[in-house]
Amino acid sequence: MPLSLPRGLSPVRLLVVFLLLLSLLVFRSYYLPSPQGSENWWRRPQADSPENLSDVDLDNDFSDIEDHGLTSEIPDFADAVKATTSAPSSSSSPKPAFDPSIPACRQLPGADKVVVMVKTGATEAFARVPEQIVTLADCVPNLMIFSDMAQDIGEFHLYDALDEVGEEYKENHDDFQFYKNIHAVHAAHGDVSVLGSEKGWNLDKWKNIPMLHKAYTEYPDAEWYVTIDADTYLGWTNLLHLLAHQEPDEPLYAGCVYWHGPTAFAQGGTGYILSRNAVQRFEKIRTPEKIADWEKETSTICCGDVMLGVAMGHAEVGVSGVWPMFQVDPPSALGWSDRIWCTPAITWHHSHSYDIEALWQFEREWINKTWDDKTLSAKPYLYADAFEYFVQPLIADNxxxxxxxxxxxxxxxxxxxxxxxxxxxxxxxxxxxxxxxxxxxxxxxxxxxxxxxxxxxxxxxxxxxxxxxxxxxxxxxxxxxxxxxxxxxxxxxxxxxxxxxxxxxxxxxxxxxxxxxxxx
Incomplete structure (x- = not known):
């Protein structure tokens, strides 16, 4: 039996349909954008074309995305996509303004401009550092932890702050006998925590100046360099607010100001801030002769934060005070008075692991409560706000x-x-x-x-x-x-x-x- 076309579809009509389909294919290939042109093309709809959201899966449930720390209350990825529709389009297809898979605190304005240095010792590292790793490390893109021995805690690397100290002192100074003991015990897979804290304290004073140079070498383009001790909680949100009010190209060296004889310095435990300009001035005078002078003075002085004050004085950078924003006490020991009430809280020294956990939880809740999608930031919190969280629920008549x-x-x-x-x-x-x-x-x-x-x-x-x-x-x-x-x-x-x-x-x-x- 000869082949026959469906009723109503003559050869001429079949040819017309074929030509129409061919025209549509040619039009699509020349005039419609291809998803292959950009990996994230679908994530960034044109500002004036809200209908383009039809290509985005707005019904998918993204609630199983892990909360890695401080996250905003954007409920799902669809809201993040909608938030981008007001931004101007770009041929380079930038990423959405907010990425819900990354902790909100890591995306705060200025976060990538700050280097945070945490100072600890090998004998206390496993007691102090893990709490910083599971809290502060979530927020700080540029975090360096310095000890008197290079080692890894999980996937986090600790730097040896003392590996470049002059051989004259490493071989002959009493403090470095402890340094050798630590390394020997560690090499034998022993427990360095039993070696004693007093000798570790004596060795600690050698770290501050070398730490700063190592951080600058690792992050020469940073705007700010911040140092804290491992038993200090750093309020990341408020720190970034403070730095936003300062100028990195001005010489700023700031902390809780103490005196050691004629030397004014920023106390290391509560933390201190150095601007890019201040560190550049320090690096400019950091010659072999000056390093030798600093090491000689360190060998006889009490403390590393004092020595940093000496070095910054040589760089002609005076110390500025930021108390009571930087505090020597955790919430349990702090005196909540009129002087601090309306002041932002940034560092809390002498914090135990449970203090750091509580402060971390407070900051998480604060960011979730005050997050602003337009500025991608949270409001600063005051000691008055911390009082409502830490003190008010606990006080009573008796x-x-x-x-x-x-x-x-x-x-x-x-x-x-x-x-x-x-x-x-x-x-x-x-x-x-x-x-x-x-x-x-x-x-x-x-x-x-x-x-x-x-x-x-x-x-x-x-x-x-x-x-x-x-x-x-x-x-x-x-x-x-x-x-x-x-x-x-x-x-x-x-x-x-x-x-x-x-x-x-x-x-x-x-x-x-x-x-x-x-x-x-």
């Missing part, structure tokens, strides 16, 4: 088996069975103790008898905002502190004047954020 670190005024009745507390009163002789007791008022003497009487002494003192009591001693304080739980055998009870605290807070409801840098 709290048994708790020491809130009250110490501004101490009333103690001299007795043979008094439990020493390692404060100034305990180091006085019996005659001095009796003289102090005799100088107290009747109300103050009664305060040593009970929690109730101690509270009355606080109520009678207009500046007192909290107290603590244990048998024979009453202590009053003018700043709010949290403190910590104690063994029941200590028989310690603490209390807070809640009405005075409420009055204090209500009178400071409105805060003006100030990024105070005290240029000296």
């Amino acid at each position: 709290k048994t088996d708790w020491d809130n670190y009250s110490a501004d005024k101490v009333f103690t009745k001299p007795s043979e069975d008094h439990v020493k507390e390692n404060n100034d009163w305990d180091w006085k002789n019996d005659e001095e103790k009796q003289e102090l007791w005799d100088s107290l008022s009747i109300l103050e003497k009664r305060a040593t008898k009970s929690v109730k009487q101690c509270r009355k002494a606080c109520e009678a003192d207009s500046g007192c905002i909290q107290f603590s009591w244990h048998p024979g001693t009453c202590k009053l304080n003018n700043a709010i502190k949290i403190g910590h739980a104690v063994d029941p055998e200590a028989e310690t009870t603490s209390g807070w004047m809640l009405d005075r605290i409420d009055q204090f807070k209500n009178s400071r409801e409105k805060c003006e954020v100030k990024w105070e840098v005290d240029h000296r």
